[in-house]
Amino acid sequence: MIALIDCNNFFASCERLNDPSLVGKPIIVLSGNDGCVIARSNEAKALGIAMGIPFFKIRNVVRKNGVEICSANIPYYAQVSRRIMRTIAAEGFPQEVYSIDECFLKVKQTPVLEDWARELRQRIATDIGIPVSIGIAPSKTLAKLTTYFAKHYAGYKGVCILDSEEKRQRALQHYPLEEVWGLGRRNLAKLRRNGVESISDFLAMPREEVVRLLGTPGVHIREELGGEERIAFNDKDIRKSVSMSRTLLHEISSFPQVSDCVHLFLNSCCRKLRKEHLAARHFGIYLASNRFRGASYQSCYKDLHLELPTADPLELLPYMNALLQATFVPEVKYKRIGVYFGDLVPERCASHLFDTVDRYGRGRLFAAIDKLDSRFGAETVHIASLRPETLLELSHASYRREVSPEAMAAVEDDSPYVSPRFDTSQQ
Ligand SMILES: [Mg+2]
Numbered sequence: 001m002i003a004l005i006d007c008n009n010f011f012a013s014c015e016r017l018n019d020p021s022l023v024g025k026p027i028i029v030l031s032g033n034d035g036c037v038i039a040r041s042n043e044a045k046a047l048g049i050a051m052g053i054p055f056f057k058i059r060n061v062v063r064k065n066g067v068e069i070c071s072a073n074i075p076y077y078a079q080v081s082r083r084i085m086r087t088i089a090a091e092g093f094p095q096e097v098y099s100i101d102e103c104f105l106k107v108k109q110t111p112v113l114e115d116w117a118r119e120l121r122q123r124i125a126t127d128i129g130i131p132v133s134i135g136i137a138p139s140k141t142l143a144k145l146t147t148y149f150a151k152h153y154a155g156y157k158g159v160c161i162l163d164s165e166e167k168r169q170r171a172l173q174h175y176p177l178e179e180v181w182g183l184g185r186r187n188l189a190k191l192r193r194n195g196v197e198s199i200s201d202f203l204a205m206p207r208e209e210v211v212r213l214l215g216t217p218g219v220h221i222r223e224e225l226g227g228e229e230r231i232a233f234n235d236k237d238i239r240k241s242v243s244m245s246r247t248l249l250h251e252i253s254s255f256p257q258v259s260d261c262v263h264l265f266l267n268s269c270c271r272k273l274r275k276e277h278l279a280a281r282h283f284g285i286y287l288a289s290n291r292f293r294g295a296s297y298q299s300c301y302k303d304l305h306l307e308l309p310t311a312d313p314l315e316l317l318p319y320m321n322a323l324l325q326a327t328f329v330p331e332v333k334y335k336r337i338g339v340y341f342g343d344l345v346p347e348r349c350a351s352h353l354f355d356t357v358d359r360y361g362r363g364r365l366f367a368a369i370d371k372l373d374s375r376f377g378a379e380t381v382h383i384a385s386l387r388p389e390t391l392l393e394l395s396h397a398s399y400r401r402e403v404s405p406e407a408m409a410a411v412e413d414d415s416p417y418v419s420p421r422f423d424t425s426q427q
Pocket of ligand 1: 006010101
């Protein structure tokens with residue numbers, strides 16, 4: 001069986017952990033540069049504040065209802081997350097940390113499974129202070145669905161188990177098609193165009209039709225809904241990609257400004273790759289204008305395959321410039337920028353006989369830079385051409401709440417837990 005442990009309103013719950021006076025009040029958490037709502041407490045959801053809505057659209061509702069506003073504090077949320085994941089890991093089951101606020105466990109079906117889940121949920125609530133929902137089912141897709149019930153129906157008290165054919169059938173009848181994990185908006189639209197409105201419609205489609213519309217992934221989703229495990233369980237903690245994107249405070253339209261932002265993201269992603277002893281073979285850049293400006297909206301993604309995997313920003317600069325030249329349009333005002341690294345491999349595979357880069361020397365250079373950064377903060381050492389305005393453009397947060405030392409200490413690493421991803425001795 002697969003258990004999914006999902007934190008409720010995670011970012012909002014973290015803010016409450018830091019400031020208990022927020023308990024019971026409506027809270028929203030805003031994305032970088034206070035652009036959009038990325039988390040809501042139940043009270044804020046009840047006011048009709050939608051996920052992802054731009055902040056400027058809900059200013060009135062916020063003011064009228066005394067909604068508490070928080071600028072996202074991802075480093076703090078990540079610290080809370082590590083504490084939770086470690087507590088769960090101590091249960092001894094294979095664990096896949098799926099995102100900052102949820103993880104899968106491979107558990108054994110026993111008569112005491114429900115008691116175990118309730119006890120774990122209680123312990124996370126009392127020891128750490130974060131409410132979670134737990135769904136247990138035969139596949140990941142069903143575990144997602146089961147967690148939805150655990151979260152949305154008070155009767156389950158946060159834990160729901162799908163352990164019989166009858167329960168599975170009943171759950172599928174009451175679950176909205178658009179909530180099915182992995183379907184995505186585009187596939188959903190394809191299904192709707194073909195008259196598929198519910199999960200039972202989806203299950204009734206001939207297999208060839210599913211292949212034609214959604215490909216093999218669609219078939220796998222359907223088999224998972226049938227209770228078969230088709231989506232691999234990644235308890236080795238293998239990262240598939242590293243990316244970074246931000247909505248900017250202002251729109252920018254000059255090439256050097258855009259290039260600076262991309263450069264900064266590139267540095268940051270490379271730092272993350274090096275920290276995890278990884279190198280990338282795939283690199284992409286994403287540029288978009290303001291999507292709330294209607295018809296003039298433009299977005300463009302361009303990527304390339306690197307001959308040799310790398311996590312070295314100096315080596316990537318010429319590629320970055322080439323991609324930017326191909327992506328950048330002078331008339332467009334850019335509002336959202338991102339970079340993507342994929343096709344990751346362990347860093348030591350990153351060389352060959354005719355390699356012209358001094359990887360040993362570069363390795364030592366970046367080890368020194370990373371050390372300075374971890375001691376004095378990110379971007380202590382950066383490329384000299386980078387303008388300070390660019391840094392400001394990316395770090396605006398009007399509603400950031402200080403994390404008290406007590407709140408930080410409460411979620412501090414209290415054991416030398418090492419994620420397998422960081423454990424170089426195993427490589
Ligand atoms: Mg969650």
